[in-house]
Amino acid sequence: MPTKTVKVDYIARVEGESSLKLKIRDGLVEDVRLSIFEPPRFFEALLRGRKFSEVLDIVARICGICPIAYQMSAVAAIENLLGIEVDGPIHALRRLLYCGEWIESHSLHIAMLHAPDFLGYPDAMAMARDHGDAVQRALALKKTGNALLRLLGGREIHPVNVRVGGFYRVPSRAEFEPIVEPLKQACDLAIQTLRWVATFPFPDCTRDYEFVALRHPDEYPMNRGRIVSSAGLDIAPAEYETEFLERQVPYSTALHSVLKQRGAYLVGPMARYALNRGRLPPDICALADEVGLEPVCRNPFRSILVRAVEVIFACGEALRLIENYKRPARPFEPAEPRAGVGYGCTEAPRGILYHRYRLDAEGTIEAASLVPPTSQNQGIIEEDVRQVAAASLDLPEDALQAACEQSIRNHDPCISCAAHFLTLHVDRT
Amino acid sequence: MTGDSRTGFLVIGVGNSDRGDDGIGPAVISRLRGRLPAGVSAIECRGDMLELIDEWKGLTGVVVIDAMAPRSRAGRIERLDLSSASLPAEFARHSTHTFGLAQTVEIARSLNRLPRHLIAYLIKSERFDIGAPLSPAVAAVVDTVADRVLAELFRLLATGGAEGFPGIGGAAE
Numbered sequence: 001m002p003t004k005t006v007k008v009d010y011i012a013r014v015e016g017e018s019s020l021k022l023k024i025r026d027g028l029v030e031d032v033r034l035s036i037f038e039p040p041r042f043f044e045a046l047l048r049g050r051k052f053s054e055v056l057d058i059v060a061r062i063c064g065i066c067p068i069a070y071q072m073s074a075v076a077a078i079e080n081l082l083g084i085e086v087d088g089p090i091h092a093l094r095r096l097l098y099c100g101e102w103i104e105s106h107s108l109h110i111a112m113l114h115a116p117d118f119l120g121y122p123d124a125m126a127m128a129r130d131h132g133d134a135v136q137r138a139l140a141l142k143k144t145g146n147a148l149l150r151l152l153g154g155r156e157i158h159p160v161n162v163r164v165g166g167f168y169r170v171p172s173r174a175e176f177e178p179i180v181e182p183l184k185q186a187c188d189l190a191i192q193t194l195r196w197v198a199t200f201p202f203p204d205c206t207r208d209y210e211f212v213a214l215r216h217p218d219e220y221p222m223n224r225g226r227i228v229s230s231a232g233l234d235i236a237p238a239e240y241e242t243e244f245l246e247r248q249v250p251y252s253t254a255l256h257s258v259l260k261q262r263g264a265y266l267v268g269p270m271a272r273y274a275l276n277r278g279r280l281p282p283d284i285c286a287l288a289d290e291v292g293l294e295p296v297c298r299n300p301f302r303s304i305l306v307r308a309v310e311v312i313f314a315c316g317e318a319l320r321l322i323e324n325y326k327r328p329a330r331p332f333e334p335a336e337p338r339a340g341v342g343y344g345c346t347e348a349p350r351g352i353l354y355h356r357y358r359l360d361a362e363g364t365i366e367a368a369s370l371v372p373p374t375s376q377n378q379g380i381i382e383e384d385v386r387q388v389a390a391a392s393l394d395l396p397e398d399a400l401q402a403a404c405e406q407s408i409r410n411h412d413p414c415i416s417c418a419a420h421f422l423t424l425h426v427d428r429t
Numbered sequence: 430m431t432g433d434s435r436t437g438f439l440v441i442g443v444g445n446s447d448r449g450d451d452g453i454g455p456a457v458i459s460r461l462r463g464r465l466p467a468g469v470s471a472i473e474c475r476g477d478m479l480e481l482i483d484e485w486k487g488l489t490g491v492v493v494i495d496a497m498a499p500r501s502r503a504g505r506i507e508r509l510d511l512s513s514a515s516l517p518a519e520f521a522r523h524s525t526h527t528f529g530l531a532q533t534v535e536i537a538r539s540l541n542r543l544p545r546h547l548i549a550y551l552i553k554s555e556r557f558d559i560g561a562p563l564s565p566a567v568a569a570v571v572d573t574v575a576d577r578v579l580a581e582l583f584r585l586l587a588t589g590g591a592e593g594f595p596g597i598g599g600a601a602e
Contacts, residue, residue, distance in 0.1 A: 064476050108479075112528070125532055128539035136540060139479060146477065157476040 020404060021251075022389055029390045032382045034408065035251045047368040052078050052337060052359055053164060059355075059370070060158045065108070065414060068101040068153065069348030070370075071162045072223055073355040078164050080238070081342025081359060082335050089328040090166045091223065092321045093152060097162070098222040098346070099318040100148025103141055103186065104156075105349035106269075106307040106314075109412045110193060111138030114304050117406040118200035134196055137189045141311065144186040147179050148318060166332025176322045183322070187315040191287060194308035198291035202301045203403075205388065209298065209380065210262060211271035214347050220279040220313060221272060221347050228275055230296075231262065237345035240354050246371060257376040264379030267351025268411060269306040270297055284313050300384055300410040307412075337363025348373050350412050374413045381411055438469040438585065439488050439544075440578060443495040443530065445475055449561035450503070450554030453571065454494040456563060457550075460575035469582050478533040482542050490546040490585050492578050495530050496554040496567075503555035504566035506574060511547045548581060550574055 003025045023031040043062055047055060055078060059070035072094060079086060086094070111134055112124040121127040128135040146156040151171060153159025161168050212233065216225035227243075228234045235243060246255040259265050274296040277285065288295075293305045339361040345354045351373030358367040388407040392400050440461060442454030455473045465471055474481060485491045497507070509516065515538075516531040528536075530549060537543045552574065556564045563571070 112479075123532070124528075125535040125539060128536050132540050135536060139482060142477075143480060143483060146480065155475075 020385065020408065022385065022404060024389070024393065027393060029386050029393075032386045032389070033249075033251050034378055034382050034385070044368045044370060047357075047365045050365050052082075052357070052363040052365065053335075055357070055365065055368075056162050056164070057158075057160060060160070062370075063414060064157055065105055066101060066348050066350070066353075067158055068097050068149065069346060069353050070355075071153075071159065072098060072346040073344045073348075073353045073370075074357070075162055075164060076223065076237075076344030076346055077342040077355040077357050078344070078359075079335075079342070080344055081340050081357065082164070082338060084165055084333050084335060086166065086333070089170070089326055090332070092325060093167060093170060094162070095219075095222050096148060096318055096321045096325075097152040097159075099314040099321070100145045100152070102145070102222075102314040102349050103190075103311055103318075104145030104149070105412075106311045107138045107141035107145065107190075107193070109349075110197060110304055110307050110311070111135055114409050114412070115197065115200070117402070117409060118197075118202075118301075118304075134193070137193055137196075140182075141186050141189055141193070141315075144179070144182045144315075147182065151175065151179065163332055164335040166328075166330075168331065170327055170331040172327055173325060176325065180319065180322060183315055183319050187312065187319070190308065190312040190315050194287060194291055194305065194312060197304050197308050198293075200304070202299060203388075205299045205301055205391075207298050207300060207380075207384065207387065209266040209271070210259065210264075211274045212259075212265045212267050212352065212376075213271040213275045214345060214352060215275055216279070218279075220276050220317070223346050227345055227352065229259075229265065230271075230274060233259075236343075237354065238343040240343065240345060240371075241356070241369075244354075244371070244376075246375065252378070255371075255375050256378045257371055258379060264383055265376065266380045266411075267373045267376045268303070269310055269349075269351075270300070270303050271351065272347060273297065273306045273309065280309075280313055281316065284309060284316070287312060300407065303410050303412075337361065350374060350414055351376060372414065374411075377411050377413065381408055381413065384408075384410065437489045438582060439485055439491045440465070440469065440471040440582070441474055441481060441484070441491065441493045442471070443474045443478065443493060447560055449556035449558045450496045450552070450564055450567045451557050452563055453496045453552045453554065453567055453574070456568075456571045457494045457574045457578065460571055461578065464575075464579060466579075466582060466586055468586065477528075478530060479528050479536070481533055482537045482540070485537075485544045485547070486542050488544040490548075490582070491544040492548045492550065492581060493530060494550045494552070494574060494578065496557075497551040498554065502553050503564055504570045505553040506570055506577070507549075507551040507553070508577070509549045509551065511549050512543065512545070516549070546585065550578065 005023050007021050019035045021033040055074050056071045059074045060067040062070050116123055116127045149156040149159055154161040211230040214221035214225035215228040226234055226236055244257055245260050246257050249256055277295050288309050341358045343356050345352050354371040356369040357365055360366055384407045385404050388403050392403045442458035444451040444454040446452035446455045458471050458473050461471055511534050554567055
């Protein structure tokens, strides 16, 4: 029987190291394996025995692209356990910090990693020669996002200012002034970016995803909300593990997450947008309508449009939060340790990020579980590749490979994040 | 990105001091503190190299110090003039950064945002372990790299940048 194997030994333009193996037999796609060979980094084990107050600085090291997401989910989980309710200006500042991360992460992916796929360039360097304006816009947007991270997080790489109960230090209103004008410019640049990506040629593709995202009654979700899905799931973060399961696959150092009842599901911008479009301001919905972005987008290649919409939203939301900011009387609520289990789930740029911590009475971590969005999307990514490959089997080998790689990059996987999860069993006899 | 305010000449130490030989850039910057001639700034870049495109825009001369693989002949110093030539492929792989020096330089070149003179000092490295110090072989060349960078800067300042950096092309020791 004729068998063809397509191997992509190193998937470019994703964060981290991974490969793809596609097996085709008798003209049918028989097997798709997205292998993550980024070495496991054992963060969950590393957290055991550390104090709850150390967690935020440790988890910020997991990812250089989305450290805020790790801090936000961790702090939400620990505050859930300690009974601390964060609202008012502290909540606003954390949301503002998340805006910075969404802006810088999405802008990097849109222009530097994903756009070359649509325009036929091997990478951003080649694309920059012909689309310099678009790259300059992305650099300016990324710089503005990084400036928010520096202001609120202390630095843009592995930020250090978030603490349980609030922040170590909160800025004055005056400290925001230098960033207001760049944010206003960023809004315009983000709108230009949306209109630019809307001109891309999008392959026909419709996928019947179960979307999973946070939903909050008052806001487009970032730091809080219930976990909902397009199939009717509606649970608190504390119920995550009753509905979702992480399982090992032999070919990857990352765990795969599934819904116990229904299998693979999608998290990330497409899911967030599909489940929360009603929480976006009307002017942003109007921009989405203007470029033809449907209220529920099921074509993964069009995820770039959703990211672009979210960048516009994050820029505008940041300005709104700054405008309404009143410096709190104290930067944090005191946190007293107690024994128990806490759960947190927030919206990383790539989708929901779930954390669970068990503390003893002195506040020492006894157990930690971290489920990043890329682990959750791996099943969907493999299904996407299977569908795209099945429709592309007649293409030359390099075009087939490009189509498969593009379908992976549709979901902006962060391989470094996904490879933190390996349970080590020691069998002693 | 941490360091002094920008002037016409800039030295950039790329890397993470907590990742073994990746810390060579910051280590050289540390050696240069207090020794830089007037008109020269120094910064560390711990990760996001794309921001360098904005940092060096419009400057006359920039020297970048970074660690490089392959992990052989640790401590060997490669000097490359990137003002008009790309980083050779053998130097462009295995960056620990999302966008490494090679990609950042080429994007800047495409955007016409390179400084007038751009020199890279790349130090072959052998360890990038979390929490590790510089390997002995790389630690041994920190002073040498700092001295060579200083010599370049003094010469360039003497000519006002008109003659560019000396020794165009690669040179190793």
